[in-house]
Amino acid sequence: MAAILQVRNLVKRFGGVTAVNRVSLSLEAGKIYGLIGPNGSGKTTLFNCITGIEASDSGAVGFKGRRIDGLKPHQIFHRGIGRTFQIIRVFPELTALENLLVVTTGDFAPARQRAEELLRFVKLEALADEYAGNLSYGQQKLVEFIRVLMTDPELILLDEPAAGVNRTLLNELLEAVKALRDRGKTIFLVEHDMKVVMGLCETVFVLDHGEKLAEGPPGVIQADERVIEAYFGR
Amino acid sequence: MKHWTRWFPPALALALLLLSVYPLWATGYGIRVMLQLFMWIALAQSWNLISGLTGYVSFGHVAFFGMGSYATAILVVKGVAWPLAAVGGGVMAVVLAFVIGWPCLRLKGPYFAIAMLGLNEVLRVMASYFEGLTGGGLGLSLPTLDASVRIYYAMGLVAVAVTGLTYLIVTSRFGLRLMTIREDEVAAEAMGINTFRYKIYAFLLSAAAPGIVGGLAARDMGYIEPISVFPLVTTITMIVMVLFGGKGTIWGPVLGAVILFTFQELVWAHFPHAHQVLLGAIIVTVVLVMPRGILGVLQQKYNLPRTV
Secondary structure, three states, rough: OOEEEEEEEEEEEEEOEEEEEEEEEEEEOOOOEEEEOOOOHHHHHHHHHHHHOOOOEEEEEEEEEOOOOOOOOHHHHHHOOEOOOOOOOOOOEEEHHHHOOOOOOOOOOHHHHHHHHHHHHHHOOOHHHEHHHOOHHHHHHHHHHHHOOOOOOOEEEEEEOOOEEEEEEEHHHHHHHHHHOOOOEEEEEEOOOHHHHHHHHOOOEEEEEOOOEEEEEEEHHHHOOHHHHHOOOO | OOOHHHHHHHHHHHHHHHHHHHOOOOHHHHHHHHHHHHHHHHHHHHHHHHHHHOOOOOOOHHHHHHHHHHHHHHHHHHHOHHHHHHHHHHHHHHHHHHHHHHHHOOOOHHHHHHHHHHHHHHHHHHHHHHHHHOOHHHHHEOOOOEEEEEEEEHHHHHHHHHHEEEEEEOOOHHHHHHHHHHHHHHHHHHOOOOOHHHHHHHHHHHHHHHHHHHHHHHHHOOEEEEHOOOHHHHHHHHHHHHHHOHHHHHHHOHHHHHHHHHHHOOHHHHOOOOHHHHHHHHHHHHHHOOOHHHHHHHHHHOOOOOOO
């Protein structure tokens, strides 16, 4: 199957720090991919470069066979890449429902119907008209998660979806991610929780100091000497 | 708070009806006072459109007022009928907003606020400099005309129109998108919202009414000069009215304008030097005690819809 996302030799520097250093990777449609690495290894920066929030210094990003590097974030979103953030970024003074509606285009009625379905799906329908800023951390996380589903993107980047979410909620979230995969969506997630990564992902990429250290199935990655060294030292 | 929503529309209709027949028995002074109140509602409401909704604070919004004043005055002197000239003032203000907004709104953050502060100063100096067109520091005198009652209706119409426009915007997806810029611009971009385009739209809309009322005010005063139509204190008053009433709401700017203008007429007129001190004190108090303004506090407390 052809790659849905292709990153080639991507470089991003911040002053003297090379946050992402010649990273290449390729994602196939309909699979769940993981991105791990110690703090500061460039995971979020890589996500930001893919979604256009940061401009890369060199290299290329291709989505469905067309280059997307250099496009604005909103253009990349409309090509079919949605994302969530490591630090929650709901719109606090919009209600939960409005947070979902605002990202839609076209007819209002079907958008509203979909928003209500998604709120029911994460059991937040009773809080639809509550300002998002008044919701708990976990609830805000769910709102952000379903917000990305409103427009049905083909590739979904999740930046630490499990952080700060309780176990019950987390299991539901992971089921939702699997269901998305079964519907043909591609998921790419950054996660520190190894149980989540190992249980969910088909392929895992490891970043260290901005460079791709390893790539492979979870079992192989877990046993990889270099990965263990990157996390725990020699 | 349910009964609130029931009596509000008829009360509003009654108020509008009373205001529309007010000139039948009003004194000349009363009409002048009311048309100024309408002007302040239109100005505060316009500032709210860009700064209350998108969070991009304009420290130079009086620039559009001054632009409208000069454009209208010049057109009137050239023989154009004043209502048409005032519309011309609105158009010129929108053109100015486009010229300044196109480069400045591409940037995220505080650059826009600083650019707007500079814009007003630059325009004031330019109005003094281009004597051939503007009369320079001597100002421009318009032909004498008693049109207070007609200007009263024109100002009222603009105030109603901007408030109506705000209602339409705040209750639409367009308005929600403007608010996402205030809430989190990076997230808005990442969720597919072309924030630059929406900021430009809001800015152009927010410049039109100040341009028109600037023109109407010029016709009403009959004489304008650079310092009378580009005063920084006008921008500050707009800001205070909106912050006091509730930024980002529909009725907050109206409420803020009515309360502060009434206060100004009753109290400050007797203590002219206390004017700026009091404005400053209100800013500090509002920011510290109720940063959301009167309506903002009520909305939060009772979880009211944004339309109240």
